[in-house]
Amino acid sequence: MSLREIYDRTFDESCGKSIDASECPECDGRLRTDGGETACEGCGLIVDQYYFDHTHGPRVFDEDPHSVPRTGGKLTPTRHDRGVSAEIGYNRDANGRTVSSKKRRQLYRLRREHRRARFESKGERNLATALGEIIRMGSALDLSWSLIEEASQLYRHAQDADLIRGRSVEMIAAGSLYATCRRRGLPRPRAEIASVARCSCDQVQTGYRALNSELGIDAQVVTARTYVTRLGSDSGLSTRVQSRAYELATTADEDGITNGRNPAGVAAACLYLAGTEHDVAPTQTELAALADVSVPTLRARYVELTELV
Known part of the structure; x- marks a missing residue:
């Protein structure tokens, strides 16, 4: 999203005068440029x-053997068919007009056969069910779309390795999402x-253990610094306090007092x-x-930090 004006000056048709491009001619509000519209x-x-639209590449010709055709939407691993299937509408055609009752019955039959x-x-x-579960859990946890796609791809690898047999689909789907968070070093507990x-x-731990033993998840170490920003935001502390807490967590990691400690408890301290x-x-x-630790644990980490600083 760009806040830069396309032109320095623009023209107001109501008064016939040039106005500042960063000021609305109606309410003197702020202008914002997004998607080609100001x-x-x-x-x-x-x-x-x-x-x-300057995002598309060159034109594609059928007689060119090296050309790659551009048709349909973007392929995504979050769909069982990677998003190449079509959808049949309901009561309106492509032009927005209402279809007749005979056409609606025909569309109903087509949707039924298409669903089968x-x-x-x-x-x-089962793959479609699991991918839908991953999307639902990722949306509920407010995770990024790239992480959801990575978790969906990990579930596909698990299905290709025949890890779903004898296990719950929901368990492996939750384990895939947890394994992706561990792979990216995000502080998302089980x-x-x-x-x-x-x-x-x-069951989430069981699914993650199966994926880790067979696929070799490259899990990142979750340190206290990764918890500081999240806990500071949840507690409503100021940016100055969070910056100081991040410095303390960095010092604690460098001195090794966080070894064998719960990183969430250290971040809270x-x-x-x-x-x-x-x-x-x-x-x-x-x-x-907020850190999901006991008060004595937080107090013990606080005493260690006070001795350090």
């Missing part, structure tokens, strides 16, 4: 439009994955110590509840 953030007036022929085997049906999954926390330095610290009970 619109006002206040009233929504579209001041300027730019219809040319959508899956070639039971494996594809309990959080299990809270939105259709399986227990032990860093936030508590940084808050006490700025006289805005929340209670130990609140930080311990």
Whole structure:
């Protein structure tokens, strides 16, 4: 999204005068350029439009053997057919007109047969169910779309390695999402994955263990620094306190006092110590509840940090 004006000056048809391109001619609001349209953030007036799309490549000719055709949408591993299947509409045609009752009955029959022929085997049906579960859990946890696609691809590898046989589809789907978070070093505990999954926390761990033993998940080490930003945002602390807590977590990692410790507890202690330095610290009970640790654990890490600094 760009905040830069397309032109320095523009023309107002109502008054016939040139106006500033960063100011709305109707409500004096701020203009924002997005997708080729310059619109006002206040009233929504579209001041300027730019219809040319420069994202596509060169033209494709059938007689060129080296050309790659561009048809359909973007391929994605989050669909069992990678997004190449078609969808049959309901009560309106391509022009938006209402179809007749005879055509609606025909479309109903076509959708029914299309639904039956959508899956070639039971494996594809299970794959579609698992990918839908991964998308649902990723959306509930507010994960990025690239992470959801990576988790979907990991589930496909597990299906190719015949790891689904004898195991629950939901368990391997939740394990794939948890394994992708571990691969990227994101602080997402098993309990959080299990809270939105259709399986227990032990089943999430079982699915992850099966994927790790057969596929070799390259899990990243989750340090206290990865928890500081998340816990600081959840507790509502200021950026200054979070920056100081990040410095304390870095010092704790360098001195090795975090070895064998719960990184969430260390991060909570860093936030508590940084808050006490700025006289805005929340209670130990609140930080311990956010970090999912006990209050004595947070207090023990706090004492170690005070001795260090």
